[in-house]
Each structure stands twice: as C-alpha cells, then as structure tokens.
Amino acid sequence: METDRHYFFEGLFIIVLSVGAALAFIWLSGNHHRDDVLYRIHFSESVSGLSLGDPVKFRGVDIGTVKAMSLDLADPRRVEVDVALRKDAPVKSDTKASLKLKGITGVVFIELDGGSTGAKTLVAMTPEGQIPEIPSEKSTLTTLVEALPKAVERFLAIENQTRKVLADVGATTSEIKENPSRLIFGSKSKTTTASNEKGSSGVRQKAPPKRQDETGQ
Numbered sequence: 001m002e003t004d005r006h007y008f009f010e011g012l013f014i015i016v017l018s019v020g021a022a023l024a025f026i027w028l029s030g031n032h033h034r035d036d037v038l039y040r041i042h043f044s045e046s047v048s049g050l051s052l053g054d055p056v057k058f059r060g061v062d063i064g065t066v067k068a069m070s071l072d073l074a075d076p077r078r079v080e081v082d083v084a085l086r087k088d089a090p091v092k093s094d095t096k097a098s099l100k101l102k103g104i105t106g107v108v109f110i111e112l113d114g115g116s117t118g119a120k121t122l123v124a125m126t127p128e129g130q131i132p133e134i135p136s137e138k139s140t141l142t143t144l145v146e147a148l149p150k151a152v153e154r155f156l157a158i159e160n161q162t163r164k165v166l167a168d169v170g171a172t173t174s175e176i177k178e179n180p181s182r183l184i185f186g187s188k189s190k191t192t193t194a195s196n197e198k199g200s201s202g203v204r205q206k207a208p209p210k211r212q213d214e215t216g217q
Helices: 003-037 140-178 183-205
Strands: 035-044 055-060 061-071 081-084 094-101 109-111
Touching: 035 094
Parallel strands: 055 109
Antiparallel strands: 035 081, 055 061, 061 081, 094 109
C-alpha cells in the first residue's frame, strides 16, 4: 500500500512538472511573438525555394521568419512577402532585402543588409496603421542570369571577328606561298608604281615653252 502511494505521488509530480514546463514555454513563446514586428517585402523576381517559416537573416544572423507569401494584387509580376522580425532588429530606412541561396541545395532565405548608423528606423518613418516595407534588390543569381544573353552576344561578336581575321591571314599566307616575292617586293613595288604615276602626271601637266619668231614678236 505504501509503495503504491509512493508511485502515485511520484507520477503526479512528473505530470505537474511537465504541464508547468509546457505552460511556461507557451507563455514565453507568446511574449516573444508579441514583441515581433511585421514587415513587408515586394520581390520582382521568383521566390521559388522560399517557404513559410524560413529564416530571415541580417548579415548571417537569424532575426526572424517568413510569415506569409502571396502575389501582389496591384502587380502580379511581384511577390508580396511578410516577415516577422525581432523588435530589436536594426531595420532602418536604407536597409535592403535580397534572396540568397544556401549552398547548392536550392534552399532560399531572405538576407537583410545596410542600415547605416545615421539612418532612422523604418518603423519610426512608417505612418501608424501601415506595415513597414523593406525595399528589395535583385539577387546575385538573377543578375547573372539576366546578364548571360548579353555576354553570349559579345562572345559571338568576338568569335566572328576572330574568324574574319584568321581568314584574312590565311588568304595572305596563301598568296605569299604562291609568290614569295610579294613578301619582299610587294610594298616596294606599290610605292614605285605610285611614284611613277605621280611623276607621269606631273610631266603631262607641264606646258611646253612658246617659240618666238625671228622678229621677236
């Protein structure tokens, strides 16, 4: 009988302790989320790989999570992302958001950068009742993908010029093989011919002297 009572109180103690720990966790979590600030970000690129609950980082430090994602009703080409950030997160008027790829796994997260010392906090600059909006900038991957077609066009132009130069060099080499004297006398012959033509034209332009008759008239 004493043994059963001992086990009963021991089990009751464990249950009460577990319930208390759960309530404390819920209370602390509620206070934590109550201090979070909701921000909005509009991305003009695909957010494929980004999911609800994914981290938001400031220079690599976790400061919040993704809470909601939807298409912008005013412009379906943009994606509207709401994030909950810690109250002490240094989000200022010059803070920018961008998408970052984590390794090669395809996992995407939001990275915040900027926030100079003299800038005002974004919350203080936002009218009451409105959600503070963090400006976004294109990710490095999107910038590279957009620049790829121009790089290919430049490469093809350089390739065409190279082929033309090689063709001209090949034609000149073939002529020299057929007539090696071109390599030695080619430029000299052209110069001599040009000077002869110039001299001939000068002689033709020179008028003959007039003959005087015997009377001196």
